[in-house]
Amino acid sequence: MRIFKFFLSHSLFVAACSAGLTYQSMLLLGLTINAQLLWLVFFSTLAGYNFYWILAQQYAVQIPSLKLFFSTQWTYLMLFFLSAVGMVWILLQRPALTPWVVGAIILTIAYSLPLWPLPKNSFIGKVGFIKTLLLAFTWTFVTVGFPVKAGMVKVDALVWTLCLLRWIFILLLAIIFDTRDIAIDRMRAFHSLATDLTPQLMKIMVKILFLLYTLLLASVLMMGLAIAQAIALALSGIVLWMVYRKSLIKRGYYFYYFLVDGVMLFSTFASFVATI
Numbered sequence: 001m002r003i004f005k006f007f008l009s010h011s012l013f014v015a016a017c018s019a020g021l022t023y024q025s026m027l028l029l030g031l032t033i034n035a036q037l038l039w040l041v042f043f044s045t046l047a048g049y050n051f052y053w054i055l056a057q058q059y060a061v062q063i064p065s066l067k068l069f070f071s072t073q074w075t076y077l078m079l080f081f082l083s084a085v086g087m088v089w090i091l092l093q094r095p096a097l098t099p100w101v102v103g104a105i106i107l108t109i110a111y112s113l114p115l116w117p118l119p120k121n122s123f124i125g126k127v128g129f130i131k132t133l134l135l136a137f138t139w140t141f142v143t144v145g146f147p148v149k150a151g152m153v154k155v156d157a158l159v160w161t162l163c164l165l166r167w168i169f170i171l172l173l174a175i176i177f178d179t180r181d182i183a184i185d186r187m188r189a190f191h192s193l194a195t196d197l198t199p200q201l202m203k204i205m206v207k208i209l210f211l212l213y214t215l216l217l218a219s220v221l222m223m224g225l226a227i228a229q230a231i232a233l234a235l236s237g238i239v240l241w242m243v244y245r246k247s248l249i250k251r252g253y254y255f256y257y258f259l260v261d262g263v264m265l266f267s268t269f270a271s272f273v274a275t276i
Contacts, residue, residue: 008257010079011049017261018045020268021143021166027271028162028229031151036090037097041142043086044101048108050080055112100141100149107138114191132178132193136171158223161216165233168213169267172240175206176247176260206244213237228274236267 007013019042026033054076091098111134144163153159178194179202194202214237221230240263247260 005253006075008254010075011046011053012079013258014049014261015042015046015083017264017268018042018139018143020265021139022147024268024271025144025147025162025166026151027275028225029147029151029153029159031147031153034147034150036094037146037150040087040090040094040097040101041146043083043090044104044142046083047080047087048104050076050083051108052112054080094150097146097150100146104138104142107134107141111135111138132171132174135174136167139170140167158220158225161220161223165213165216165220168209168216169236169240172206172209172213172244173260173263175202175209176244177256179247180251180256210237210241226274229271232270232274233267235270236263239263239266 019038022038022041023033025031026037054073057073057076087101091101111131114131140163144159144166147153148155148159175193178192181192182194193205197205214234217230217234217237220233221227243260243263247255
């Protein structure tokens with residue numbers, strides 16, 4: 001159980017989820033599976049999330065000394081370093097993807113800005129809710145944009161619609177986490193969608209996003225997406241709705257970091273089954 005929790009807490013599981021969604025994008029776009037690209041996404045996510053967690057823990061605890069910082073954060077730092085090495089190793093073989101990785105790094109820094117030691121009344125501090133929207137965009141940029149770039153796919157209406165579907169899917173997952181953290185975020189004066197909107201408005205927003213997801217699914221069918229893949233995406237939306245409903249009651253650590261994040265792997269598996 002300790003190893004499993006390490007796997008979750010150090011973002012190895014969520015990195016596997018991001019590689020899974022990238023694999024799903026390749027299936028939806030009809031691309032040949034590119035193992036190097038999957039590893040690149042895995043390492044990029046692992047580096048980005050460990051970087052974010054290091055900042056988040058420093059923001060929450062304010063570790064006073066550099067020695068204490070390294071002694072408490074060394075596992076996160078180690079994984080950040082190893083995943084960065086993995087990224088560089090793959091980019092040396094696929095240099096054309098370097099601008100896209102740089103873009104992902106910039107986006108990661110941008111959505112982590114609320115955790116940086118900036119004045120509480122600064123503009124960044126007041127618009128922290130944008131972090132949630134930017135996080136969903138970053139995931140879309142990586143898990144859809146990377147395969148599009150690597151596969152030299154023509155960006156047409158279907159690609160843009162798949163991007164919107166992915167953005168909504170990730171945004172709904174992020175909202176579940178925002179809602180969980182609302183009390184502690186308010187205590188730390190940390191802005192998010194959940195702290196800046198009332199619970200009623202949050203529920204309305206979630207219902208609108210699920211409605212948009214359904215309408216976009218209908219549109220990709222008309223654009224030529226295989227019926228089996230549309231069914232897989234629809235099943236993913238249904239499972240996400242069920243998990244969202246479960247999240248309205250206070251849940252534990254494994255619910256969020258295994259079950260909620262695991263919806264991404266379920267979606268990947270559903271798309272894989274749709275190809276059989």
